[in-house]
Amino acid sequence: MVEVERKVALVIGGGGGIGRTLSQGLAQRGIAVAAADLSVESAEETAAGIVRQGGEAFGLGVNIAKKSEVQKVVEDVLSRWGRIDILINAAGILSRGSVADLPESEWDRVLSVNLKGVFLCTQAAARHMVGRRQGCILTLTSGRGEAGFPNGSHYSASKAGVSALTRTLAVELAPYNIRINAIGPGATDTAMYRGNSPAEVVEARLRRHPLEGGAGKPQDIVGTALFFVTEASSYVTGQIFYMKDPHAS
Amino acid sequence: MELKDQGAIVTGGGGGIGRATVLRLAREGAVIAIADLSAENARTVAEEVRAGGGKAIALPVDVTRSSDVARMVEETTKSLGRIDILVNVAGGSLQKAVAEMSEEEWDFIVDVNLKGTFLCSKAVLPTMMGRRSGAIVNISSIYGFTGNATRAHYSAAKAGVVGFTKALAQEMAPYHVRVNAVAPGRIATPRVRGLYTDEEWKKRIDPIPMKRAGEPDEIAEAVFFLASPASIYITGQTLHVNGGSLLY
Numbered sequence: 001m002v003e004v005e006r007k008v009a010l011v012i013g014g015g016g017g018i019g020r021t022l023s024q025g026l027a028q029r030g031i032a033v034a035a036a037d038l039s040v041e042s043a044e045e046t047a048a049g050i051v052r053q054g055g056e057a058f059g060l061g062v063n064i065a066k067k068s069e070v071q072k073v074v075e076d077v078l079s080r081w082g083r084i085d086i087l088i089n090a091a092g093i094l095s096r097g098s099v100a101d102l103p104e105s106e107w108d109r110v111l112s113v114n115l116k117g118v119f120l121c122t123q124a125a126a127r128h129m130v131g132r133r134q135g136c137i138l139t140l141t142s143g144r145g146e147a148g149f150p151n152g153s154h155y156s157a158s159k160a161g162v163s164a165l166t167r168t169l170a171v172e173l174a175p176y177n178i179r180i181n182a183i184g185p186g187a188t189d190t191a192m193y194r195g196n197s198p199a200e201v202v203e204a205r206l207r208r209h210p211l212e213g214g215a216g217k218p219q220d221i222v223g224t225a226l227f228f229v230t231e232a233s234s235y236v237t238g239q240i241f242y243m244k245d246p247h248a249s
Numbered sequence: 250m251e252l253k254d255q256g257a258i259v260t261g262g263g264g265g266i267g268r269a270t271v272l273r274l275a276r277e278g279a280v281i282a283i284a285d286l287s288a289e290n291a292r293t294v295a296e297e298v299r300a301g302g303g304k305a306i307a308l309p310v311d312v313t314r315s316s317d318v319a320r321m322v323e324e325t326t327k328s329l330g331r332i333d334i335l336v337n338v339a340g341g342s343l344q345k346a347v348a349e350m351s352e353e354e355w356d357f358i359v360d361v362n363l364k365g366t367f368l369c370s371k372a373v374l375p376t377m378m379g380r381r382s383g384a385i386v387n388i389s390s391i392y393g394f395t396g397n398a399t400r401a402h403y404s405a406a407k408a409g410v411v412g413f414t415k416a417l418a419q420e421m422a423p424y425h426v427r428v429n430a431v432a433p434g435r436i437a438t439p440r441v442r443g444l445y446t447d448e449e450w451k452k453r454i455d456p457i458p459m460k461r462a463g464e465p466d467e468i469a470e471a472v473f474f475l476a477s478p479a480s481i482y483i484t485g486q487t488l489h490v491n492g493g494s495l496l497y
Contacts, residue, residue: 167497170458170493171493175460210482234470235434237492244483
């Protein structure tokens with residue numbers, strides 16, 4: 001098997017929202033992108049868009065809560081391109097429910113994707129990266145893991161877990177020249193965000209400038225993600241970097 | 250060239266992290282005022298920039314004196330035309346236990362690290378607010394978070410830089426002027442490395458998860474990120490560049 005010359009990124013959740021935009025941003029920097037998503041059609045759509053622009057990409061389907069599926073995705077990327085330099089964990093789900101009424105199944109659903117899914121993907125990619133003594137992992141988290149919010153106990157707990165996972169693995173993987181960081185973008189105009197807040201709240205946020213409390217666009221996150229997954233951040237690891245103050249309204 | 254023709258002031262630009270920052274911003278096309286207590290060091294770095302095809306001026310500045318700072322902004326505006334970026338690198342430390350520390354020593358270290366950041370930031374606000382654009386990047390320190398025996402004044406001042414950064418970021422958000430900080434861990438600047446024997450240095454590197462000190466260039470990359478459009482909606486934040494220190 002011959003390794004491709006260009007760097008390879010596996011973007012989990014690459015079929016939509018922030019994950020799709022990041023996939024496109026990586027591709028524009030000459031990085032080959034394997035976009036994986038629960039919906040294989042959406043992942044293939046992301047890949048097709050990149051290929052149309054002259055980049056290199058393919059799409060895969062994966063349910064990251066299932067270990068066998070995660071392993072298969074990593075194996076598929078390796079058999080195709082021989083290497084994974086960058087893993088971006090951009091898959092996540094958001095729902096709301098008061099703790100008194102939250103069904104156990106909903107707690108499990110959110111935790112299984114936002115936390116266990118991140119663990120499984122990171123584990124599978126790290127096994128490969130440890131062997132090569134090289135790699136960069138970036139996970140999308142949320143300031144809600146730091147600040148919390150009413151009716152978001154499951155979501156906040158999952159994102160706080162991501163922070164702990166990131167800090168721990170940064171220390172554990174540093175001897176293997178693997179850096180791992182997380183970024184919390186804050187409110188971002190995606191289908192997930194629009195679908196989980198009252199329409200008037202979303203509209204008000206979208207009208208405000210991001211520096212004045214407004215929601216950002218997925219495109220605004222690309223520069224930050226690129227900083228964390230490239231040589232520009234060669235001495236940065238274990239950081240939970242919030243793009244907006246989690247404690248600001 | 251992401252900063253083509255943008256005007257930048259880098260205080261403490263005559264050496265170490267400041268010099269690396271100057272060279273990084275210049276590589277992106279920024280025109281730079283290098284302010285340093287040492288006129289000679291500022292001139293040397295300005296010549297380096299020019300040798301690389303860039304544009305830079307050297308200004309002898311004591312950032313703790315408001316008259317010096319006012320002159321710095323005047324001369325920069327006159328020579329470079331505009332100020333889009335301010336990087337507050339000027340700072341320094343001396344080792345002294347609190348029990349032995351004189352009031353003058355406290356004032357000196359707090360002034361150069363914290364008051365200087367206040368004075369220089371304040372001096373560039375009118376032009377940045379007027380154009381509703383600009384980026385200020387302050388240099389804090391890992392000691393602002395961990396503290397460090399014999400560096401109480403420096404630790405307090407660098408923690409102060411983080412609070413100042415957050416407060417100013419809030420004040421400036423309506424003007425779309427961004428204010429962020431970088432908190433370096435152990436960085437192998439010639440000055441810092443010179444403080445220790447090889448054995449002492451190794452003892453300080455050992456606890457860092459990445460098992461090495463950082464290079465000034467690695468701080469410069471973080472400064473460039475926070476000064477550039479890549480961080481367009483990031484403000485009030487502190488970026489730790491420390492090889493994984495602070496994690497356990």
